[in-house]
Amino acid sequence: MAPQYSNKALVFTAVASFVAGLVIGGLLTRAFFFPGSPPVILDISAQLQEAHALLDKNLFADAERSYLAILGRDPGNPEALSHLGNVAFQQGDIGRALRFYDMALQQDPSYAHALWDKAIALRDKGDNAGAIKAWEAFAGLFPLDSPDVVQVKKWIAEAQAQVDSAATSREGSLKKLFKKPPAAVLKDKTIK
Secondary structure (H helix, E strand, O other), X not given: OOOOOOHHHHHHHHHHHHHHHHHHHHHHHHHHHOOOOOOOOOOHHHHHHHHHHHHHOXXXXXXXXXXXXXXXHOOOOHHHHHHXXXXXXXXXXXXXXXXXXXXXXXXXXXXXXXXXHHHHHHHHHOOHHXXXXXXXXXXXXXXXXXXXXXXXXXXXXXXXXXXHHHXXXXXXXXXXXXXXXXXXXXXXXXXX
């Protein structure tokens, strides 16, 4: 035997079901005919500006996430690649920084920012010859009297002096080494 419901309970259930149907139907209709606006996606240049501001504030993890997001939209963006190199350089990872600079230069061999930063990283690594090569490529992109080229020419001269000094020192050491044979060689009767 089925339970007996009062007329009031039956009417209340019917009204509640009808109202719930109206609300749900209204929401679905609104969503279908008036979809929400998509999230605002900044253009690449605005994203680069935001990421660079984070880098300037030494918020390296946030800057790195921003540059990676840019590369998600534009995988070959040389500015984002170069600035990821700057993040790595600031964190003390020169090898990783150089890989990012090289990736940026693969995308655009004349990307001045990557050439400049690569030269600085190579100089800090102690690779003066590599730094000179990158600075010369940088200098070839601008007029000889531009302030950046003037500065680079000074750095090239300093680095070249260090390269020359190291070569002279190495050459002198070799001459001293071969001027007089080591004692072990003098005692060895098989060498004539």
